[in-house]
Amino acid sequence: MEATPGGFLLVLMLVVPVTGLLLGFALGGRLAERMALWLLPPGLAMAAVLVAGLLHAKAPVVAFVGGWAPPLGLALRADGLAAAMLLTTALIIAAIALFARADYTTAPGAPEARAPLAFWCFLLALWAALNAAFLGGDLFNLFVALEMLTFGALALACLDGKATQFKAELRYLLFALIGSVLYLLGTVLLYGAYGTLDILLLAEAARADAPTIVAASLMTVGLLGKMALFPLHLWLPAAHAGAPPAASALLSGLVVKASYVLLLRLWFWVMPAALLLAVAPILALLGAAAILFGSLVALRQARLKLLVAYSTVAQIGYLFLMFPLVAGSAAEVAERAWTGGALQAISHAFAKAAMFLAAGVIARALGHDRIAELQGAARIAPLSVLAFGLAGLSLMGIPPSGGFSAKWLLLQAALDSGQWWWALVIVAGGLLTGGYVFRVLSAAMQGRSAPIFPLAPVDAAQERVALGLAVISVLLGLLPLGAFGLVLIGR
């Protein structure tokens, strides 16, 4: 595939946040915060223009960095899936930046403090890393992007400097490093077998021989570890629940999706169809196990943030149901399943970010996040409880919501392709999700005989941001399904 006009936009989507991060770090203090906030509008605009351009041209945008075409050079490619994820990223980063202003602002003239500087720099860093991960067309370049992502996620999650965070993040780092090594082993075998790491060139050449099979297995296990698919989820709950709310929202909503998109590239582009057909049911089985296990464990959590984190373990599972529904299905069914999977990734990103932000506001106002003692939360932080509920609707798959459309598409694809057992899992997962969301809501809505006062004042702007994200996750379900033709471009 040749480079296309508009490729400069892809380069700028990497360079702009990186430059902002470098300058923000060097200038320090309040300027780091300014830098991040200034870059939100251009960042959003670039993502929106890219999506509009793709919808208009109905073809991917491709750039060859430095003018060097693969296999020697590196390509950046924005197909529909990448563009949709880039826009999702830009919106959620912007929301989190607005949310975090209350927590990490530096007053004019105030001395530089540790947490604000690190927060704003790493917000830009994660933005750059996510953009690199969605745009990368070369498997080694994507390795570097994943490492950037790990470092940035780690630093944000440790921002409070608590020992529990250090411990949880060390566990995450060990999983992530093993994942990276396994992934890297796969790339060396693929290079040895094909002399290129470009995804599209590999797709043309790939055979089902020993080096390719070993490479695919190692890379898949590595990526599953990074995205915490059951049974490799052990690190996720503590790491995501223990982080500050703004960081949890990023980690659970977006960071795990980078590995997911890379896994899709590996299986639906690089690997030969025969291998995919063999592996798809296994991946979906793990996904089904994740849905049931994650939801059941979430149902039994005593702490709100841990409940939300286990909900991520479960919702990640849905992402894998699309594998056997896309592979080997008739074109129409495959398109439906693909759209459902992509929509699940996107709507979960908004819903989960909303949930973690809302949970953060509630936990701070009450001074704890014990679910059994949430009474009065709806009076202290009504918008946050509403945001939690709306996001919950989307996770359950109640119409109209993004989560409903996603799960409905997957359900239909499962029935149409004669794989009804996956439909059962989807329904069961929805019911369990309803159970744990209802548990939280019913506790939060209960009045309390004694008047209740928030321990810390509730910031209305923060509540509105959480609600805004939740509303987007619901509104995604009202978009005509044609709008998601976007994610089919360049598939």
Place this chain on the structure above:
Amino acid sequence: MIFGVTGAALVALGLYGLVTQPALLRKILAFNLLGGGVFLLFGVVARRGAVADPVPQALVITGLVVAFAATALALVLVLRLFQITGAATIAEDKTPP
């Protein structure tokens, strides 16, 4: 090809150390042993043709720098955990927090 098998053996050894060593410091050491094996495989792949292929060699240089940064970051986390709690492993706490 001798070094190809050597690389595979180093990966197995390093991975085993990373999984089974309880002390964090030794886990990180094992991760670096493992990295050496992975990079060696790149070198073997680069050397298979008639002329050495500079691309995998350049990838190793990039990879070494990233691995160094990861090691430094991991060690700081270990050090801070140790300074605060005195813990040298990430075993589950016996008592819930």
Place this chain on the structure above:
Amino acid sequence: MSLVLDVMLALAVIGVAGWTLLVRGNFPAVIGFVAYGLLLALVWVRLGAVDVALTEAALGAGATGVLLLFAVVRLRGGKAEIDAATPSPPQRVAAAILCGVVGLGLAVAMLNLPDPAPSLAAEATRHLPLLGVGNPITGVLMAYRGLDTLLEAVVLVFAVLAIWSMAPDRRWGAIPGPLFPVQSSGPLSLLARVLPPIGIVVGIHIAWVGADAPGGKFQGGTILAAMGILAWVAGLWRLPPVASRGLRWAVVAGPLVFIGVGLLGFVIADGFLSYPPGFAKPLILLIEAAMTLSVAAAIVLMVAGPPERPA
């Protein structure tokens, strides 16, 4: 003859690796690791990759060794806890089987790679005259896969800031790392006085010749960093505090210049990171110079760790 040498080298590397894993003390384990890195550097020479050998020796064995050594000194005790967390024999057998399967799979895959080997060697060499550089690895790092190198330079900045951000709040703005007393006599003091002038020349030389001969910013920068660490440990050089703007500009200079030259490509060549004919080499050298400074600064700071002492 060379086959015998290779087999011996391979066995030595595996042996040292195994010993490093098994030995009980942390200190000998780190020494074993450094020996392992140096042996690997020899393997890289045998594989004809002198650039990688230099990087492995300087960064893989040297700088990582210093990092681990510092950690060993600062992390003491915890024996009972470590013993309690040791996996049981069945768990270890399971882990061994799993890791053995991975190793075996890798070996089988490596032995089954296609012949003739696919390679980009010819392609990479063919365009070198356009770039005006003689070392194909520099061509890959600075031109064909320049984006990898740029992102990697950014990773170093991430790492420095991430390490700093692990500090307690009250230490923000302070000087990184522990304080070393001034060594007025003894071998360390002598080394720290004699080596740096030589090391700095060697480091700059290695960075400078990288365009045409083995070497470059990462190898040269690491040697410069080693000299800085030596002078710091001997108490002869005080690290600047993390609040120092000069220090921060030194860390970001490399990637910023890289991006600047890259963006210039939109104007004077065809796109980001593309060099106009005839100007490729001076631009590459400009980036390499800035990157050498930033790599050296980043490595010193990563070894020193989070801010600990009031400025």
